[in-house]
Amino acid sequence: MFKLVKRLTSVVAMFAVLFTFTTETMAAKKSKTLKNTQKKGFVRCGVSQGLPGFSNADAAGNWTGVDVDVCRAVAAAVLGDSSKVKFTPLSAKERFTALTSNEIDILSRNTTWTLSRDADIGLTFVGVNFYDGQGFMVRKNSGISSVNDFKAGVSACTNLGTTTELNMRDFFNSKGIKYEPVTFEKADEVVAAYDAGRCDTYTTDKSGLAAQRIKLSNPDDHMVLPETISKEPLGPVVRQGDSVWEDIVRWSLNTMIEAEEYGVTSANADMMKTSDNPAVKRLVGAEGELGAALGLDNEWSLRIIKQVGNYGESYKRNIADTGILPDRGPNELWTKGGILYVPPAR
Amino acid sequence: MNFKKILPQLLTLVVVILVFGFFSYNAQVNMENRGITFGYGFLTQESSFDVQFSLIEYDGSHSYFRAYLVGLLNTILVSVIGIVFATIIGVVVGIARLSSNYLIERTAAIYVEFFRNIPLLLQIFFWYFAALRALPLPEKAEPIFGVFFLTIKGFFIPAFVWNNLNIFIYSVIAAIIAIFFVRLYAKKKQENQGIQTPVLLISIGLLIILPLLSFLLGGVNASIEIPVIEQLSQTSFTYKGGLKLPPELISLALALSLYTATFIAECVRAGVQGVSKGQKEAAASIGLTPNQVLKLVVMPQALRIIIPPTTNQYLNLTKNSSLAAAIAYPDLVLVFAGTALMQTGRAIEIVSITMLTYLTLSITISIFMNWYNKKIAIKEK
Numbered sequence: 001m002f003k004l005v006k007r008l009t010s011v012v013a014m015f016a017v018l019f020t021f022t023t024e025t026m027a028a029k030k031s032k033t034l035k036n037t038q039k040k041g042f043v044r045c046g047v048s049q050g051l052p053g054f055s056n057a058d059a060a061g062n063w064t065g066v067d068v069d070v071c072r073a074v075a076a077a078v079l080g081d082s083s084k085v086k087f088t089p090l091s092a093k094e095r096f097t098a099l100t101s102n103e104i105d106i107l108s109r110n111t112t113w114t115l116s117r118d119a120d121i122g123l124t125f126v127g128v129n130f131y132d133g134q135g136f137m138v139r140k141n142s143g144i145s146s147v148n149d150f151k152a153g154v155s156a157c158t159n160l161g162t163t164t165e166l167n168m169r170d171f172f173n174s175k176g177i178k179y180e181p182v183t184f185e186k187a188d189e190v191v192a193a194y195d196a197g198r199c200d201t202y203t204t205d206k207s208g209l210a211a212q213r214i215k216l217s218n219p220d221d222h223m224v225l226p227e228t229i230s231k232e233p234l235g236p237v238v239r240q241g242d243s244v245w246e247d248i249v250r251w252s253l254n255t256m257i258e259a260e261e262y263g264v265t266s267a268n269a270d271m272m273k274t275s276d277n278p279a280v281k282r283l284v285g286a287e288g289e290l291g292a293a294l295g296l297d298n299e300w301s302l303r304i305i306k307q308v309g310n311y312g313e314s315y316k317r318n319i320a321d322t323g324i325l326p327d328r329g330p331n332e333l334w335t336k337g338g339i340l341y342v343p344p345a346r
Numbered sequence: 347m348n349f350k351k352i353l354p355q356l357l358t359l360v361v362v363i364l365v366f367g368f369f370s371y372n373a374q375v376n377m378e379n380r381g382i383t384f385g386y387g388f389l390t391q392e393s394s395f396d397v398q399f400s401l402i403e404y405d406g407s408h409s410y411f412r413a414y415l416v417g418l419l420n421t422i423l424v425s426v427i428g429i430v431f432a433t434i435i436g437v438v439v440g441i442a443r444l445s446s447n448y449l450i451e452r453t454a455a456i457y458v459e460f461f462r463n464i465p466l467l468l469q470i471f472f473w474y475f476a477a478l479r480a481l482p483l484p485e486k487a488e489p490i491f492g493v494f495f496l497t498i499k500g501f502f503i504p505a506f507v508w509n510n511l512n513i514f515i516y517s518v519i520a521a522i523i524a525i526f527f528v529r530l531y532a533k534k535k536q537e538n539q540g541i542q543t544p545v546l547l548i549s550i551g552l553l554i555i556l557p558l559l560s561f562l563l564g565g566v567n568a569s570i571e572i573p574v575i576e577q578l579s580q581t582s583f584t585y586k587g588g589l590k591l592p593p594e595l596i597s598l599a600l601a602l603s604l605y606t607a608t609f610i611a612e613c614v615r616a617g618v619q620g621v622s623k624g625q626k627e628a629a630a631s632i633g634l635t636p637n638q639v640l641k642l643v644v645m646p647q648a649l650r651i652i653i654p655p656t657t658n659q660y661l662n663l664t665k666n667s668s669l670a671a672a673i674a675y676p677d678l679v680l681v682f683a684g685t686a687l688m689q690t691g692r693a694i695e696i697v698s699i700t701m702l703t704y705l706t707l708s709i710t711i712s713i714f715m716n717w718y719n720k721k722i723a724i725k726e727k
Contacts, residue, residue, distance in 0.1 A: 093684055097693055100380060121691030122380030143580030153576060153584045155398075155499060160671070160680065161688030165395045169406045180398045182594075183685065184674045189475075193674065196479045197498045198593065200582045240380045 030295045031244035033105050034078065042084045045071035046104035049089040049186060052211040053324040054110050054130070063087045067108040069314040070129055070236050072307070073252040074106060077300040082307035091185050093161040096121060099239055106249055107237040110205065112163045117237075126250035128235040129311075131330040131339060133228035134167050135206040137213065140223050142200070147171070147227045150201070155180040157190045157199035164204050167230040191215050205232050210324045248294050254342040255301045259283060259310035261333055261342075266309040269302055282346055290345060301345070311340070373694065388690045389414070395685050397676045399592045410686050417681035418703060424598055424677065425664040425707075431603035432663060433656075436610025443615045454611070462608035467669055469605055473597035474673040481593070484575060484583040493572050495585055501596055502573035505589040510566045517560035524556070525549045594675035598667065606663045610656055617652035618644065649722050657715035661708050668704075678703060 037043055047055035047067055055065040063085075072082040090098050090109060099107045100122045110132075111117075113125040136156075138144045150172075158164045160183040172179045182199055184190045187208075194202040195216050202209065209224045216222055236253060238246050259265070262280045264272050273286040281287035284302045291298040308314065312333075320326050332338025377384060389411040396406050401419045404412055442454035461469070478498055482488070487497040495502040508514065525548075532543035560566045573588030621644050629643040630636075670677035671684055678700060687696045 093688055096688075096691060100382070100693075117691070120383070122377070122382040138579075139581060141581045149579060151578045153586065154578055154582075155584070157674075160674075160684050165685060166406075166689065169394060169396050173406075179396075181396050182398055182674045183676075183680070185671055185680075185684065189672070189674070192475055193478075196475070197483050198478060200578060 031242055031248075033239070033242045033245040034248065034295055037078055037105060041079065042086045043071055043075040043078065043106065044088065044104045045074075045085050046088050046090045046095055046098050046107040046109055047071070048109045049091060049188070051110060051187065051208060052214065053207065053319040053322055054211065055087075055089075055108070057087075057089075065318050066129060066314050067110060067234075067236075069256070069308050069318070070108045070249070070253055071106055073256055073304040074249055076303040076307040077248065077252050077255075077294075077296060080303060082303075091161075092159050093185055096123060096237075099123065099237060102239075105238065105245065110208065110234045111237055112205075112232045113235055114163060122240045123237050124240045124246050125235055125237050126246055127253045127342075128233040129253055130207060130234040132205040132207050132232040132234050134164055134203060134230040134232060135209055135228055136225045137194070137202040137209045137222055138200065138225060140221055144201075144225070147225055147229065148175075150175070150177055150179075152178045153180070154201060155182055155199045157182045157184070157194045157202050158204055159183065159187060159190055160185050162204070163230070163232065168203055171229045187212060188215070205234070207234075207319075207325060214324075244295055248296070251294065251301075251345065252304055254345060255283065255304050256308065256311040256314065257333075257340055257342045258345055259301075259305045260312040261335060264305055264310060265313060266306050269305040273302075279344065279346070288346065377694075382691075384692075384694065386695055388692055388695070391690075393686065393689070395689060397681055398674075399595065399676055410682075410690065413686055414678075414682045414699070417676060417678035420676050420681070421664075421667055421670075421678040422707070424595060424602065424667050424670065424675065427595075427599045428602035428606065428663045428667065429660050431599065432606040432610055432659070435603060435607035436656075436659075437614050439607060439611035440614025441618070443611060444618055458608045458611055461604050466601065466605050466666055467672060470598060470601040470669055470673055473601045474594065477597065478593055484585060493570075493588075495573055497585075498593065499584055500593050501591040502585040503589050503591065504573065505571045505587070506568045507571050508566070508568050510564060513564040514557060514560050514566045517556045517564065517566075518553070521552045521556040524552050528552070592675070594670070594673050597673060598670050598675050602663055602666060605666075606659050609659045609662075613652050613655045613659065614648075616655075617648035617650075620651040621647045646722060650719070650724070653715060653719045653722070657712060657719075660711050660715065664707055664711060665704060 045068075047063065047065075050056050051065070051067075053065055055063060055067040057063050068085075068087070071085045071087070075084045076082040088098065088104050090104075090107075095107055095109055095111065096117070098104050107123075108129075110130070111125075112132075113128065117123055118125050136147060144150065154172075154177065156168060156172075156179055158168060158181065165181065165183060168179075168181060182193060184193065187204075190202065190204075191212050193199060202212075204212070206224060206228060213219045213222055213224070236249055238249055259269075262277065262283060264280060264283055269284055272280050272284045275281055275284075275286075278287055282290060284305065285291065285298040285300070289298060291300045294300070309317070315328060315331065320328070328338060330339045332340060334341040374384075390409050392407060393410045393413045394406045395413070397404060397413065397416050399420065400416045401423060402412075402416060404416045439454045439457060442450050443458070445451045445454070481496060481498040484495070484497040484499055487495045489495055493504045528543075528548050529545055532545045535541055535543060571587045573585035573590075575583055576586040577583055625643055625647065626639055629639045634642065667677060668679040671680040674680070683696055683700045687693060690696070
């Protein structure tokens with residue numbers, strides 16, 4: 001009798017093990033990163049060490065910015081709460097290693113999408129959340145009003161390990177100007193060195209220049225030259241090899257942009273459920289089964305819009321209202337003369 | 347019996363191989379999953395980034411390997427400068443700490459306690475950011491002796507422009523070889539006849555006379571190029587001509603030598619104090635002058651105590667020079683493990699090369715210092 005009970009329990013235990021194994025593999029097939037994120041209860045997001053408008057922490061440690069909002073959107077979609085994000089500030093040098101070595105799951109850190117980064121080092125760029133270009137900042141009283149005024153011997157401060165370093169060389173070489181590159185690992189050190197007069201010019205993405213300018217001791221003494229010397233499409237990055245997670249991040253960003261296009265805001269999202277436009281209804285989860293394809297419920301996009309807002313709201317809150325770049329320039333919807341254009345969610 | 351002895355060693359070997367095997371296999375699998383390729387082929391590719399300060403000719407059209415050399419040479423440069431100055435300051439401060447003059451002894455003690463108890467990175471930041479801000483802009487710099495300009499953009503000094511530099515170098519080498527033979531001769535003479543030869547004076551004389559001859563007879567001449575101010579725009583200036591030492595190099599070398607000197611000073615103090623008083627008294631009693639006591643009795647014994655810990659400090663200084671990345675001095679870590687790593691994405695390859703390089707540097711210093719230590723060790727007869 002005792003023997004039988006023992007045998008029975010072992011059989012049951014075996015089945016239990018087999019069963020958990022099968023459910024485990026099905027979930028794993030879905031997405032390892034998604035599963036881990038749901039288990040941990042927060043999204044691991046790599047951001048900058050402080051770039052106002054993009055990713056910047058206040059004194060209380062609250063992160064804000066358009067890059068931050070991408071991670072918050074993913075948290076809203078996956079976990080139902082946009083505040084469940086763990087932010088890891090990274091230098092330009094550390095960012096890709098942090099992502100490929102599994103320290104973070106999304107890198108949303110004003111990172112330029114280039115072929116070699118996308119193809120060569122185990123990363124996948126999922127989209128563009130800010131179209132930028134490299135520019136130069138100079139002192140107003142220097143009399144330099146255009147990049148053509150630079151002379152041989154000019155010293156330029158910039159960040160280490162960025163596309164900026166390469167563009168700068170291309171630019172000065174094409175002009176035949178011998179220059180002195182002074183590269184720092186942290187943005188704050190670049191600003192400090194430029195501010196002290198170590199360099200004649202400070203070069204990085206124009207949005208970065210606009211944002212960092214407020215950190216200078218006399219911001220009004222400096223100006224950004226009108227020319228743009230490169231294309232810098234900035235966007236979130238994920239590890240290569242998890243296509244479901246890649247899709248979730250991509251469509252979280254796309255949802256924010258599409259919501260702006262259809263006029264869905266954090267304030268009116270609930271009311272839009274009864275809209276006449278099927279595209280709008282799909283966007284707020286009142287029609288279709290789009291969430292299932294991503295392994296999510298059907299209200300994922302509604303939560304993004306309600307908790308984070310659409311792209312326009314995010315831009316206004318973080319970049320326009322803070323006085324960094326009031327003019328949206330190319331980062332305007334395609335319907336309004338910009339180049340923001342995302343594939344339809346259907 | 348023999349087997350019992352070997353077994354633990356064998357087990358250790360197996361464990362080591364397993365651990366290494368596990369990590370390399372793990373890395374391989376993960377890299378394959380993420381589509382990362384592995385290989386050192388990138389070293390010959392064009393680097394396409396520039397470096398602000400280089401001892402060899404370099405720009406972005408050269409290869410990543412050349413960029414590596416640039417970083418390595420810059421690391422060696424700042425380490426050598428640091429070691430030389432740290433040793434000089436360290437010896438002076440160490441001896442000052444033994445001074446019977448209260449003021450000198452206290453000043454040296456305060457210096458040691460102050461600089462060795464502040465983190466090095468903080469000191470580097472201080473010398474770079476705080477001291478840099480205090481330096482004048484190029485157009486406002488007061489010339490030192492009329493030809494040196496210490497500015498926020500660097501230290502501009504006159505440069506020599508050489509004709510027939512190789513003949514000059516040969517003359518210096520010839521002088522060094524001559525000194526070597528003079529020393530051999532002096533040693534023999536002392537052993538055979540007990541007569542001391544003023545080797546130092548002869549050496550200095552040779553080092554001056556031979557290169558001087560190369561100027562007079564060998565057609566060597568050097569002109570001096572003095573830096574001249576140049577305007578870049580309405581308000582920004584720089585100097586042209588001469589030699590430029592970037593402020594990053596100066597602050598880093600300064601911070602490294604001031605910090606490491608405190609430790610060397612303590613080594614020196616300990617070494618001199620480690621020689622027993624009886625030795626000095628005995629030396630004095632057989633009629634040696636105080637100078638001879640120091641040179642022939644105290645220092646040879648003190649050095650044996652000083653060298654091993656000082657070797658550690660030299661190694662520390664070399665490794666600490668990698669903090670250069672924080673202040674834009676283009677050393678190995680900034681150029682190779684920084685920019686090159688970022689542009690190629692070859693983390694494993696580049697980090698392994700960088701680690702091996704530091705290991706080689708450290709071992710080289712170690713071997714040299716061990717050789718020197720052996721040379722001055724007591725030779726048991």
